[in-house]
Amino acid sequence: MTYQKSLPEKIAGVHIHFVGIKGTGMAALVEILHHQGAIITGSDVSERFYTDEIIEKLGLKALTFSAENITDEIQYVVYSSAYKLDKNPDLIEAVRRGLPCLLYTEALGAYSSRAYSCGICGVHGKTSTTGLTGTILKELDLPAQVLAGSIIKSFGDTCTYTSPLISTGSKSIFVAETCEYQRHFMSFCPQKIILTSVEPDHQDYYPTYEDIRQAFIDYICKLPQNGQVIYCADDKGAVDTVTLAAKLRPDVQLIPYGETASGDYKLIFGKVENEQNKFSVKLFNKEFYLKVPGRHEVMDAVAALAICCELLRTNGKNPSDYVEKIAAGLANFAGGKRRSEIIGTMKSQHGNDVVVIDDYGHHPTAVKTTLEGFREFYKGRKIIVDFMSHTYSRTQALLKEFAASFDSADVVILHKIYSSARENPADFNITGLTLFNETVEHLKSVKNKMQAQYFKEILDAKDFVMKELNKPLDSSYPDGYLFVTMGAGDNWKLGKAILEEK
Numbered sequence: 001m002t003y004q005k006s007l008p009e010k011i012a013g014v015h016i017h018f019v020g021i022k023g024t025g026m027a028a029l030v031e032i033l034h035h036q037g038a039i040i041t042g043s044d045v046s047e048r049f050y051t052d053e054i055i056e057k058l059g060l061k062a063l064t065f066s067a068e069n070i071t072d073e074i075q076y077v078v079y080s081s082a083y084k085l086d087k088n089p090d091l092i093e094a095v096r097r098g099l100p101c102l103l104y105t106e107a108l109g110a111y112s113s114r115a116y117s118c119g120i121c122g123v124h125g126k127t128s129t130t131g132l133t134g135t136i137l138k139e140l141d142l143p144a145q146v147l148a149g150s151i152i153k154s155f156g157d158t159c160t161y162t163s164p165l166i167s168t169g170s171k172s173i174f175v176a177e178t179c180e181y182q183r184h185f186m187s188f189c190p191q192k193i194i195l196t197s198v199e200p201d202h203q204d205y206y207p208t209y210e211d212i213r214q215a216f217i218d219y220i221c222k223l224p225q226n227g228q229v230i231y232c233a234d235d236k237g238a239v240d241t242v243t244l245a246a247k248l249r250p251d252v253q254l255i256p257y258g259e260t261a262s263g264d265y266k267l268i269f270g271k272v273e274n275e276q277n278k279f280s281v282k283l284f285n286k287e288f289y290l291k292v293p294g295r296h297e298v299m300d301a302v303a304a305l306a307i308c309c310e311l312l313r314t315n316g317k318n319p320s321d322y323v324e325k326i327a328a329g330l331a332n333f334a335g336g337k338r339r340s341e342i343i344g345t346m347k348s349q350h351g352n353d354v355v356v357i358d359d360y361g362h363h364p365t366a367v368k369t370t371l372e373g374f375r376e377f378y379k380g381r382k383i384i385v386d387f388m389s390h391t392y393s394r395t396q397a398l399l400k401e402f403a404a405s406f407d408s409a410d411v412v413i414l415h416k417i418y419s420s421a422r423e424n425p426a427d428f429n430i431t432g433l434t435l436f437n438e439t440v441e442h443l444k445s446v447k448n449k450m451q452a453q454y455f456k457e458i459l460d461a462k463d464f465v466m467k468e469l470n471k472p473l474d475s476s477y478p479d480g481y482l483f484v485t486m487g488a489g490d491n492w493k494l495g496k497a498i499l500e501e502k
Contacts, residue, residue, distance in 0.1 A: 012037030020080030109187030122196030132304035136329030198237030294373020353480035380479030418489030
């Protein structure tokens with residue numbers, strides 16, 4: 001049977017059922033369509049997630065999976081890729097009834113075709129860049145909707161932002177985080193693209209760098225005539241990708257940003273002081289600041305500034321007239337969930353201040369740059385990082401890079417590998433202990449005196465962490481401790497357990 005891979009032109013009053021409604025992207029799309037007047041129902045597992053709060057704010061509640069969820073009133077079904085048409089009871093019934101069933105990415109793509117859409121992509125920095133873009137757009141007089149891949153604090157602890165200037169049925173700006181995995185972003189219909197970075201990742205789907213680079217090239221080639229790609233001039237893979245894409249599409253406008261960029265969005269890093277990142281760009285005679293750590297976050301901020309300026313120009317407005325509003329948006333950005341998120345503070349037995357952070361960084365480049373940012377931002381703190389590697393394929397392919405990614409920390413704790421349902425651990429000859437041993441060898445080779453520890457299970461490290469945090473500190477660390485849980489696994493539970501001990 002052939003299914004209609006689109007949504008109706010007018011969403012208001014249309015009943016859409018979401019299978020896997022608690023997924024971050026799914027919950028965000030529910031918010032967007034709810035704002036457009038759609039009637040929403042949805043189903044998922046009974047376990048509670050942070051997205052439950054998002055859908056409950058809309059007056060919705062996730063049902064348990066059942067064929068009975070598919071009523072006569074339902075007109076469309078949107079489903080997460082985690083569920084299959086021939087396995088999930090909701091989907092089996094929807095297929096039996098001949099209802100149009102769209103993957104989340106297909107539904108997002110269909111919605112993007114109705115707006116002036118901008119896709120934010122790259123191996124790193126997508127969520128932060130999307131959150132920063134939306135936080136700036138909140139200050140501007142543009143009719144915009146924004147969808148991020150995580151909760152953004154400045155959106156009001158939700159994944160989306162909708163401008164009050166949007167009227168039902170009018171064509172608005174739509175900015176969305178778009179993912180390269182399994183070429184999901186190819187369903188999206190961009191007018192502008194931000195490309196933050198390209199390097200090997202998702203080795204289960206892209207075995208080589210050339211494979212993942214080609215996906216980004218193909219995405220850029222989806223741009224309309226004279227479309228824009230705003231790319232990081234400091235990222236070798238991004239430069240490589242846009243250079244090759246330009247040969248296929250010489251009409252596409254290439255707009256660089258970063259330290260090595262020429263033009264409006266050349267970045268000049270300023271001081272890091274009072275736990276603030278200061279910076280400026282060539283376009284404005286103005287110093288901006290961010291209250292989130294890391295040079296990579298500043299880079300994402302410049303990407304967000306660039307696309308907002310280009311959207312202003314597209315709408316006949318002069319960015320220079322909005323410089324103070326752009327600055328206010330950047331200053332208001334407080335990060336996203338699991339993106340350098342401060343989840344709590346406490347005092348040690350010796351009265352030392354302890355800041356506990358959780359971060360989603362799970363690629364060695366992200367781990368390295370994030371920890372370097374913490375070291376610069378939290379100069380006076382001893383840094384203890386707990387890392388859980390995600391997927392055997394990624395860990396095996398990037399083993400040496402992972403081992404060298406923790407150099408900015410004082411103590412590193414490692415665990416077993418957090419596997420994925422799409423791989424079989426028996427197919428690989430590595431474990432979390434392999435990464436630990438490789439890390440120890442790296443530390444020896446560079447004469448780094450960092451302490452490394454291995455605990456197979458997450459919470460087995462709790463006593464060790466508490467003992468470390470309760471040690472007296474010398475003058476090297478006048479501000480106390482920074483304890484970071486990092487990775488795409490569930491070691492965030494360790495940070496929560498530590499805070500419960502305070």
